[in-house]
Amino acid sequence: GQSLEQPSEVTAVEGAIVQINCTYQTSGFYGLSWYQQHDGGAPTFLSYNALDGLEETGRFSSFLSRSDSYGYLLLQELQMKDSASYFCAVRDQSGTYKYIFGTGTRLKVLA
Amino acid sequence: NAGVTQTPKFQVLKTGQSMTLQCAQDMNHNSMYWYRQDPGMGLRLIYYSASEGTTDKGEVPNGYNVSRLNKREFSLRLESAAPSQTSVYFCASSETGQGPDTQYFGPGTRLTVL
Numbered sequence: 001g002q003s004l005e006q007p008s009e010v011t012a013v014e015g016a017i018v019q020i021n022c023t024y025q026t027s028g029f030y031g032l033s034w035y036q037q038h039d040g041g042a043p044t045f046l047s048y049n050a051l052d053g054l055e056e057t058g059r060f061s062s063f064l065s066r067s068d069s070y071g072y073l074l075l076q077e078l079q080m081k082d083s084a085s086y087f088c089a090v091r092d093q094s095g096t097y098k099y100i101f102g103t104g105t106r107l108k109v110l111a
Numbered sequence: 112n113a114g115v116t117q118t119p120k121f122q123v124l125k126t127g128q129s130m131t132l133q134c135a136q137d138m139n140h141n142s143m144y145w146y147r148q149d150p151g152m153g154l155r156l157i158y159y160s161a162s163e164g165t166t167d168k169g170e171v172p173n174g175y176n177v178s179r180l181n182k183r184e185f186s187l188r189l190e191s192a193a194p195s196q197t198s199v200y201f202c203a204s205s206e207t208g209q210g211p212d213t214q215y216f217g218p219g220t221r222l223t224v225l
Contacts, residue, residue, distance in 0.1 A: 030212065042201060042216035043154070087153060091212050098169060099144060099205075099214060101154040 002026040004088050004102035011108045012078055020073045020105045022088035029090035032064045032071045035101075038084045046086075047073065075107070083109045113137055117202050117217035124192045124224045132187040132220050134202030142207040143185035144214065145169075145177060147198040154201065160185055161207065192224045 004024040012018040022032065031050040035043040049055050049064035049071060061074040075082055088102040115136045124130060136143065141162045146154040156169030158177040166177050174196060176188045185204075189196060199221050203214040 033213070035214070042218055043214070044216070045213045048213070089214070091207070098156060098159060098167075099203075099212075100156070101146075104153040106151075 002090075002092065002100050004090065004100060006086075006088060006102045006105045008103070009106045009108070011110065013110045014078055014080060016078050017074065017076050018078060018107065020075070020086050020107065022071045022073075022102050024069050024071075024088075024090065024102075026090060026092070026100065028093035029100075030093055031090070032062070033089045033091075034060075034062050034073045035087045035089060036084050037087065037104075043087060078109050080109050080111065083107060115202055115204055115215050115217035117200075117220050119220060120218065121221050122223070124189075124222065126193060126224060128192050129188065129190050130192065131189075132200055132202075132222075133184070134186065134217055135184045136202075136204040136215070137183065138204060138206070138215065139182070140204035140206045140215070141182070142205045143179065144203040144205075145175075145185070145187045146201045146203065147171065147196075148201060148219075149198050157187065157200075192222075194224045196222065197224045198222060 033048045034046040037043040047062040054063045059076045064071040085104050087104045092098040118133045144159040145157040155171050160166045160179040163182045178186045199219045201219050202217040205214045
């Protein structure tokens with residue numbers, strides 16, 4: 001089957017850098033996406049890697065290595081508002097349009 | 112531009128009751144999705160519609176039916192609600208095939224089945 005595994009929880013202090021990992025088992029996918037979800041809210045798109053390497057979007061960067069079946073989201077200069085859950089996701093390449101979300105990582109930012 | 116809208120926002124049902132969750136998008140997207148999210152858990156795909164007139168099962172379709180009424184609207188029906196269907200339901204849409212296939216989510220429907 002297809003699965004994307006993430007650590008369940010990560011804690012860091014304001015101003016720090018944190019990395020959220022995503023390891024996957026899937027036969028093929030178009031790219032790796034990252035979504036942020038605050039408590040009580042809906043997921044919102046953060047970042048996307050179509051190719052291997054690093055993509056930078058402001059304080060957030062995302063990395064993909066297809067050969068290692070691995071990706072990560074890097075959050076720099078952490079702020080209290082970054083406390084949220086983060087999900088990696090892929091669109092299946094089998095000819096369907098199914099999206100598969102990771103297990104999710106809850107980030108707690110401490111003052 | 113409202114994006115993706117869902118109704119209702121909250122609903123309480125008794126076991127065995129039926130209801131339909133409504134979803135509409137105004138971004139002219141081809142693909143629409145229904146997910147459920149249980150407390151502290153990730154998103155699980157219930158059903159999706161790659162284009163108007165087509166629907167397919169996702170990971171957890173049992174107990175649900177869907178209708179892609181037109182390009183804008185995608186409804187989810189619970190025929191006989193069970194306590195195990197207590198969850199938050201999210202509808203999403205995307206323009207599949209272009210770039211990151213970004214999923215745009217509605218605000219969610221919080222459903223409790225007693």
